[in-house]
Amino acid sequence: MSLLVICDHDRGTLSDASLEALTFGRPLAAAAGLEMAAVVIGEGADAAAAGLGAHGASTVHVASHPLLTDFGPEAWGETVVQLVRGTGATAVLACGTDRGNEVVAQVAARLDQPFVANCRSVDPTGDGSGNWTMTRVQWGGSLLEDATLTAEIRLVTVAHHVVEGVAAEAPASGTMVSFVPELDDALARTVVADRVVLTRGITLSTAPVVVGGGRGVGSAEAFAPLEELAGELGGVVGCSRAVTNNGWRPHSDQVGQTGTRIAPEIYIASGISGAIQHWVGAMAAKNILAINTDREANMVTRAGHAVIGDLHQVIPAITEEVRRRRG
Secondary structure: OEEEEEEOEEOOEEOHHHHHHHHHHHHHHHHHOOEEEEEEEOOOHHHHHOOHHHHOOOEEEEEOOOOOOOOOHHHHHHHHHHHHHHHOOOEEEEEOOHHHHHHHHHHHHHHOOOEEEEEEEEEOOOOOOOOEEEEEEEHHHOEEEEEEEOOOOEEEEEOOOOOOOOOOOOOOOOEEEEEOOOOOHHHHHHOOOOOOOOOOOOOOOOOOEEEEEOHHHOOOHHHHHHHHHHHHHOOEEEEOHHHHHOOOOOHHHEEOOOOEOOOOOEEEEEOOOOOHHHHHHHOOOOOEEEEEOOOOOHHHHHOOEEEEOOHHHHHHHHHHHHHHHHO
């Protein structure tokens, strides 16, 4: 019996989210008395599978098929289902990204099993009757729900950024095993057929530093000092929903429940009140510095550090200090 971890990759480059799932899965598998295995699907899977033993996977199933040319939720879901049936896996885990949740939902529908998404913690010992208990994120992060899972095959995803993906203290063998599923041609209807690169380099979701601006910035032109600071720190600029509603920045810059969820080393939130929807997108940041004239603003009270002052004075002062220290 095993816990099967679905590892996402982009043409051979393993995603950080997959390492989060493996890190979350190691203690879960140990507590449940299961072997932890992994599955990597499609073109580039061989490259993505290399080294998964260092993250605790004893067996790495490398799935290939002429239809698996790129990501496709139906084809990936059917591949996982066939692997579950063929190996006797009793649990499936993925990271709760858009891709992870979509693939596990496909698996759940095909197996006719319940699916619990975006868990922060899972206890396989549960209530002592074989059920699993878990706490999961609901309502975009504004609510934590305690749930009990009763199922023949447990299907769960771990909320993105709940854990940091790190290698196991004791590596597993990581034995790679080829797997060729039987896939109907109709499943190709939802496989990615083409790609257009919109952004190169660091993005809002991957940046180590994000300088965010809210309604308090005042205008599209007033974001120039934020751009300057982000450039000095090797980061990018983000914004609140109010900013995109005003047309000052594109939606692709929005941080929040309906925007991008970020996890930088530091998030500098300037002129942002900190509505719950924005906080959901920013709460995974390792450090948050809030700059605001209102010391009672939600972002200020939640931040680890705060400067109470006018962002139009504070941001340039920070930029100048960064330059001074660099000589």
